[in-house]
Each structure stands twice: as C-alpha cells, then as structure tokens.
Amino acid sequence: MEKRWKSSKNSVYSLGYHIIWCPKYRRKVLTEEIQKRLKELLLLKAKSLGIEIQTMETMTDHVHLFIKAKPVDAPHFIVGQLKGYTSRYLRKEFPKLRSRLPTLWTRSYYIESVGRISEKNIKKYIENQKNV
Template structure:
C-alpha cells in the first residue's frame, strides 16, 4: 500500500488535478510573476495541510496535482487557495498595475 496516507480512522489516496485560470485568460502569469505564484501556492498548501505533488505554470494557466485529506472539502480547499493567493498577488505584485477589476485575479470555476 505504497503512497497511502492515514489519519485516525481512515486510509486515503485522494489526488486531484486542478487548473487555475486568470480572469479573462490574461497572460499575466508570464515572466517573473510565474515563479512567485508557485511559491505562494506552495506556502498556502503547506498552511492548509495539503500536499502539492506537482505544479506547472503555463503562460495563461496553472496545473496542480494536489493530495487533499478527506477531512477537508475540495471546494473549500480550492476556494482558500484561490482567495488567499489572489490577495497576496495583488498586494505584492499587481498593486501598481490596475488592469484587474477589484482584487479578482482568478476566474470563477
């Protein structure tokens, strides 16, 4: 049973392939922001207790393979990652550029 995780009453092997897309598919992830977003998402996954197995930042989207424990809802985990990362990206990198409506960085879905 290689790769299985265990908690008090359950053994699990829950992997999820997640794709994040910036609002309006803007090419804003390209360049230096691309590396910084990876660091932000890694840190948020560590805070939430989610294992980030693989992650790829493309020009206009991000692919991630996450192992989310069953005690956390997938929707709540993704909402946490998208919400907190959007706030940090706006504060640290996009405050000068005002090409996004409000603080919305990721598209819905």
C-alpha cells in the same frame, strides 16, 4: 519510495486531485516573475492547509496542480483557499494586476479526482463481491 496510502485515526486514504484555473478573461498576465512568486505562495498555503502539492506548472494564462489531500478537506474549500490567498498577495505585490483585472482569478476551475485504480476496475470489483 512514497507510501501509497495515508491514514488517520478513522480512515485509510489516497486522495489526489488535478486542478486547473485561469486568470480572469484568460488574460496572459502570469509573467515569469509572477509565476515564480505564485509557486512560492501556493507551496506556503498548501503547507498551512496540510495538503501536498505533488506537481505544479504555471503558464501565462493558467495554473495546473496535482495535489494530495485529507478526506476531511473538501476540494472546493482547497481551491478557494489557494486562489484567494494567491490573489490577495499577488495583487498586492504586483500592482499591474490590479489595473488590468477586476479580480485575478475566474470564479470557475476544473477538478478531477485521480487514483491508481480505474473506474472500470472498481465497478468490476464491486459487482464481484457477492461471488467471493
């Protein structure tokens, strides 16, 4: 059974993020072979960053990740590292990506924090603190 929280010297945390990004112009360039290599690269980079990829799925025109990270890792930094690393290696290993696109990934991405406690319950808990 997975432990719900992790801890460091100064904190107890459970930070999860759902991240989505697309190739430039949302082109359907992520073939099965490229998707396989992309997943390998994502796992390698995640390990070096100290983050956990809980779930991952790739389609021809976008990538979905659910990751767990430490509080000191900014989400923007994580996304930049994953996109930059995979772009560099995929464009080197699959030259057709260089000829079809000026860059592999768009500059934008979607990210949402994910937790086990709903926003509604957190607000209710905070509002009721004086009554305890």
